[in-house]
Amino acid sequence: MNAPNRLWRIASRPVDAVSRQNFLWVEEPMPQPGAGELLVRVIYLSIDPVQRYWLSPDATFGPPADAGMPMPGRIWGVVEQSASPAFPPGTLVAGPGIWAQWCTLPVAAAEPVPDWPGIPLLAHTSLFCMQALTAYFGLLEIAALRKTDTVVVSAAAGAVGSLVVQMARINGCARLVAIAGSEDKCRWLHEQLGADVAINYRTSDIGQALDAACPDGIDVYYDNVGGDILDAVLARINAHARIACGGFISHYDDGGQPRGIHNFQMLALKQARAEGFSCFEYVPRAGEAFAAIRRWHEQGRISYRAHLLKGLEQAPEALAGIFAGRNTGKTVIEVSPPPPEKAS
Structure with a gap:
């Protein structure tokens, strides 16, 4: 050749x-x-x-x-x-x-x-991939989702966030709030993926928007961004809240000068937990996640x-x-x- x-x-x-x-x-x-x-x-x-x-x-x-x-x-x-x-x-x-x-x-x-009928190769890049492991184990294991939880997801229209939103709806939660950066993305998250509320962080005061969307506080935060949104969420967490720290996209382009978190003390005041993790830790358990995602896909409950x-x-x-x-x-x-x- x-x-x-x-x-x-x-x-x-x-x-x-x-x-x-x-x-x-x-x-x-x-x-x-x-x-x-x-x-x-x-x-x-x-x-x-x-x-x-x-x-x-x-x-x-x-x-x-x-x-x-x-x-x-x-x-x-x-x-x-x-x-x-x-x-x-x-x-x-x-x-x-x-x-x-x-x-x-x-x-x-x-x-x-896998040669699965009805699942093209492109679907594997979005549903049966490292981002799917990040979403699945971050939400269900690190954040330990419960049906009574108010859940907030940042970067919710991205590869990980869009799966987290759907998995939260599939597995059950009391209220689901998605944060994204355009009206089109917010419309998709609300109308097609099942978020109760979608917040455009570019046009909203994020603190005021979270107050309106989460009147009873926040139990689970799936964090893909860090920065100011994480700070705003920390100020509104409930007792024993769980934060899954899956990414920090707001810091990748900060020139090595990351902004500090002002509300870190809320973890102690609310006896809450923030835990970082990597999808690489869960590769040995990929079959568990992919079996569930395939089942949901066949049922028409998850899309990409x-x-x-x-x-x-x-x-x-x-x-x-x-x-x-x-x-x-x-x-x-x-x-x-x-x-x-x-x-x-």
Whole structure:
């Protein structure tokens, strides 16, 4: 196979907002799989907020991301070359890849994509992915959702938040409040995903909006953003509230100067709990989450929306777009044509 491989390498670490200038578009020879590796043609590339964090000098988890290296990212693709009987050519796989048209994937890291009727490959990028683990275990285990809870979800129209909103409605809660950054997103969250109230933080005083939406206080907060919204929620938590700290997107572009939290004392005053976690801890239990999500999908109780962009060349702008609020749902790059959908 003599076709060239196009990919993005890291040119520099962003000081504040990530941009195309932090990446280098290159054309290189086709990678050759070594012993224990697969050659994969990338079909879908996941673009996630955590990739911005990987570019930070203080990143403490995830793949290495130094200048000159290919930009890492989770991929779904088709095996083109393989010496492994477990992954013959033509097998659909997922795993830790790079921003490239083709990449090598260690057999030990490759995950076969289940051939589930009625669930196209694109659905796997949004429903059966790391963000789904973050949503499922963050809400049901870290936050320990109860049917009597008033639940608030930030970044609720994103890849994680939109699943959290639906999972809270499926599993039951007393009141569900979603926070997002546009009227269109708020309308989607309220009318289609089941939020009782959707708050546009760009046009609302967040404290006043939370007072109106949560007159009895807040029992569960699923935090994807940190910053001022976390502070406003802390001021309104009930006794024994649970905060699942799944992300801090408001800090990724702060130039290494994060704002302090003013209402941290409320955790002690309300005997509340805030707990950070990572989806990587729950990978061994992925089957548990995915079985539940598949069941809900088959029942028509959970859906997904992909912010789909075609062409690998769009990857840097797609990552920057997450922080500008240009996506609704999961941001995915279509790198090459997907397989035909099978009838359900």
